[in-house]
Amino acid sequence: MSLLYFVPLQVACVMTIWSQLQPAYAANMWNEALNKRLGTKGLDLSQVLVEVEKRGSSFEQLLTIPEQDDWVYSDGKSTSCIAFILEMYKAAGLFNPIASSVQVTEFTIKDAYILNFFENNSSRLPNWCNDGDTVKLPYCQIKGKYRMELPGYNSMEPYPHMNERCPSLPTKYYRPENC
Numbered sequence: 001m002s003l004l005y006f007v008p009l010q011v012a013c014v015m016t017i018w019s020q021l022q023p024a025y026a027a028n029m030w031n032e033a034l035n036k037r038l039g040t041k042g043l044d045l046s047q048v049l050v051e052v053e054k055r056g057s058s059f060e061q062l063l064t065i066p067e068q069d070d071w072v073y074s075d076g077k078s079t080s081c082i083a084f085i086l087e088m089y090k091a092a093g094l095f096n097p098i099a100s101s102v103q104v105t106e107f108t109i110k111d112a113y114i115l116n117f118f119e120n121n122s123s124r125l126p127n128w129c130n131d132g133d134t135v136k137l138p139y140c141q142i143k144g145k146y147r148m149e150l151p152g153y154n155s156m157e158p159y160p161h162m163n164e165r166c167p168s169l170p171t172k173y174y175r176p177e178n179c
C-alpha cells in the first residue's frame with residue numbers, strides 16, 4: 001500500500017485512535033507497512049513513533065518512503081486494484097528497460113492511464129468502441145451513462161522512480177513534472 005495516499009499531519013492522530021479501537025485491523029492496515037519502511041518487525045504504532053524519533057527522522061519522512069513492489073506482507077503480496085494491473089504490465093515487460101527502477105505500488109489510477117502504453121491510432125480501435133456515443137474518444141468506454149474524461153491519457157513515457165516524489169496535495173492534486 002502506498003502510504004502517500006495519507007496526509008501526514010492528521011495521519012498519526014487517526015492511526016493512533018484506530019490502533020486503540022481496532023488493533024488487529026490497524027496492524028494489517030499500516031503497522032506492517034510502517035515496519036517495512038523502518039526495516040523493523042512487529043512494532044506497533046507507538047513503538048514506530050519512538051523508533052522514528054530515535055533515528056532523528058520524522059513520521060512525515062517515514063510516510064514518504066516509497067513502497068517496494070517486492071515487499072511481501074504476512075498475508076502475502078499487497079496491491080491496490082490499479083497496482084495489480086500495473087504489476088502485470090511490469091511482468092509483461094512494458095516498463096523495460098527501467099522496470100527495476102519503477103515501483104508500481106506508488107501509482108494511482110491517473111498515473112496509470114497517463115502512461116503512453118495504449119493504442120494511439122484511433123482507427124485501430126475496435127468497431128464497438130464508443131458505440132453508444134456521438135463523440136469519438138481516443139479510448140474505449142465500454143459502459144456507463146456519463147462520458148469518462150481522462151486528462152493526459154496515453155501521454156507519458158515512464159521514467160525511473162516515477163511517482164515516488166509527488167506531493168499530490170488537495171485540493172488540486174497538482175503533479176509537478178518528473179516527480
Ligand SMILES: *[C@@H]1O[C@H](CO)[C@@H](O)[C@H](O)[C@H]1NC(C)=O
Pocket residue numbers: 120121
Ligand atoms: C504511436 O504509437 C507508436 C507505437 O507505440 C509509436 O511508434 C508512435 O510514435 C506513436 N505516435 C504518436 C503520434 O504518438
Ligand SMILES: *[C@@H]1O[C@H](CO)[C@@H](O)[C@H](O)[C@H]1NC(C)=O
Pocket residue numbers: 121122123124
Ligand atoms: C492508423 O492506422 C491505420 C490502420 O492500421 C493506418 O492505415 C494509418 O496509417 C495509421 N495512422 C497513423 C498516423 O499511423
